[in-house]
Amino acid sequence: MNNNYNASTPETPQRHRIELADEQTCFNASSELSLLVAMERAGQALIPVGCRGGGCGKCRIRILKGEYFSKRMSRAWVSPEQEAEGTVLACRVYARSDLTIEPDPPEIATSCGTADRAS
Amino acid sequence: MKKGVMRPGHIQLRVLDMDEALNHYVNLLGMIEMDRDAQGRVYLKGWTEVDKYSLVLRQADQPGMDFVGFKCLDEATIDRLSADLQAAGVATEEIAAGDLKDCGRRIAFTVPTGHRFELFATKEQTGKWGVGNRNPEAWPRDLKGMKATRFDHCLLYGTDVAATAKLLTDVLGMDLAEQVVDPEGKQLAAFMTASMKAHDVAFIEHPEPGKFHHASFFLETWNDVLKAADLISMTDTSIDIGPTRHGLTHGQTIYFFDPSGNRNEVFAGGDYHYPDHEPVTWDAEQLGKAIFYHDRQLNERFLTVLT
Numbered sequence: 001m002n003n004n005y006n007a008s009t010p011e012t013p014q015r016h017r018i019e020l021a022d023e024q025t026c027f028n029a030s031s032e033l034s035l036l037v038a039m040e041r042a043g044q045a046l047i048p049v050g051c052r053g054g055g056c057g058k059c060r061i062r063i064l065k066g067e068y069f070s071k072r073m074s075r076a077w078v079s080p081e082q083e084a085e086g087t088v089l090a091c092r093v094y095a096r097s098d099l100t101i102e103p104d105p106p107e108i109a110t111s112c113g114t115a116d117r118a119s
Numbered sequence: 120m121k122k123g124v125m126r127p128g129h130i131q132l133r134v135l136d137m138d139e140a141l142n143h144y145v146n147l148l149g150m151i152e153m154d155r156d157a158q159g160r161v162y163l164k165g166w167t168e169v170d171k172y173s174l175v176l177r178q179a180d181q182p183g184m185d186f187v188g189f190k191c192l193d194e195a196t197i198d199r200l201s202a203d204l205q206a207a208g209v210a211t212e213e214i215a216a217g218d219l220k221d222c223g224r225r226i227a228f229t230v231p232t233g234h235r236f237e238l239f240a241t242k243e244q245t246g247k248w249g250v251g252n253r254n255p256e257a258w259p260r261d262l263k264g265m266k267a268t269r270f271d272h273c274l275l276y277g278t279d280v281a282a283t284a285k286l287l288t289d290v291l292g293m294d295l296a297e298q299v300v301d302p303e304g305k306q307l308a309a310f311m312t313a314s315m316k317a318h319d320v321a322f323i324e325h326p327e328p329g330k331f332h333h334a335s336f337f338l339e340t341w342n343d344v345l346k347a348a349d350l351i352s353m354t355d356t357s358i359d360i361g362p363t364r365h366g367l368t369h370g371q372t373i374y375f376f377d378p379s380g381n382r383n384e385v386f387a388g389g390d391y392h393y394p395d396h397e398p399v400t401w402d403a404e405q406l407g408k409a410i411f412y413h414d415r416q417l418n419e420r421f422l423t424v425l426t
Contacts, residue, residue: 049420050380050420050423050424051357051359051376051380051381051382051424051426052357052376052380053135053182053357053376053377053378053379053380053381054135054182054379054380055135055182055183055376055379055380055381055426056380056424056425056426058420058423058424071135071136072135072136072180073135074135074180074181074182074379074380074426075180075181076181076183076426091380108325108326108327108423
């Protein structure tokens with residue numbers, strides 16, 4: 001599931017600084033926690049929280065700088081091309097370095113819809 | 120008027136990772152794994168269910184619901200309802216027996232909210248899990264987690280709830296048990312039943328068709344709902360809201376998410392419905408209380424987080 005093969009899993013948890021692109025706000029994230037859960041545990045609400053499982057798209061962000069590991073996420077909200085350019089769901093992403101991010105929550109009813117849906 | 124549709128018999132959900140999903144549905148909810156098929160789908164049930172399975176999981180790259188299937192009295196009912204659907208202008212597709220393991224033919228069609236429905240009448244019956252059918256004990260002793268008893272209903276979000284409710288009422292013989300209406304009288308939510316349950320399937324109006332809100336599983340008591348909440352914390356499972364009570368149906372409930380972001384509910388209690396009962400109506404301005412009776416506030420996540 002690792003689509004960022006250069007960013008290996010550290011043996012001991014590392015603490016990384018997650019900065020928003022506006023440079024006004026940041027939080028610390030352990031490499032063991034998804035960015036979204038790390039943000040919640042830091043008591044912040046910088047990224048909208050939805051299902052925390054890669055399904056609903058609420059926590060979509062763009063990663064502008066830094067290394068990360070990501071798990072599988074719904075193709076309704078992130079196409080392979082978008083994912084290659086750093087658009088991800090924060091609940092499925094684990095920091096492997098300090099990161100600069102910006103929220104990119106989708107509008108309601110704008111899912112790609114063409115992914116694997118029919119049985 | 121009843122037309123031979125009995126109950127929601129199965130729901131097929133898409134998950135991103137089958138191993139993670141099975142850990143959730145088997146070890147946390149306490150569903151029983153019953154079988155697997157050549158496509159890699161896994162078949163599960165709650166322990167009180169007589170049919171072989173009610174939950175089918177399929178690994179895919181987009182979570183959500185593939186379809187919900189309603190079990191009908193017999194094959195003649197399937198023929199009759201299939202003809203009635205076509206007469207009502209609804210295109211139907213017959214899926215051959217055996218496509219779902221140990222299940223007979225299914226008639227599939229799409230309702231106006233954009234969801235795929237199925238009717239079927241035949242499925243292998245393996246009986247309640249862990250207890251017999253003759254002088255049965257109260258419950259099996261080796262259940263896991265929340266000990267979910269059955270798949271109870273699902274809530275679906277989509278376009279034109281009113282047309283869907285009318286189709287299910289007029290053609291399939293379900294009843295409207297509860298509804299939410301706006302000041303102009305437009306139906307924003309419809310809770311439909313084919314039985315005495317407060318809902319066998321429910322719909323909420325939403326601009327995108329075919330969205331999945333939650334699959335719900337029945338527990339016996341309020342204390343079971345509390346223990347489910349404990350298990351959600353013990354396992355660091357993604358929580359949505361609860362334990363609390365609904366205004367709609369008055370069930371005692373907790374919401375959480377499976378590892379692919381599909382919402383689950385476990386609940387206890389709730390109202391009942393007979394065919395001669397008028398629908399219960401909630402006004403849209405009371406929607407906060409209708410959904411979460413104690414909070415009494417509109418919950419943005421509940422209304423917009425979908426798969």
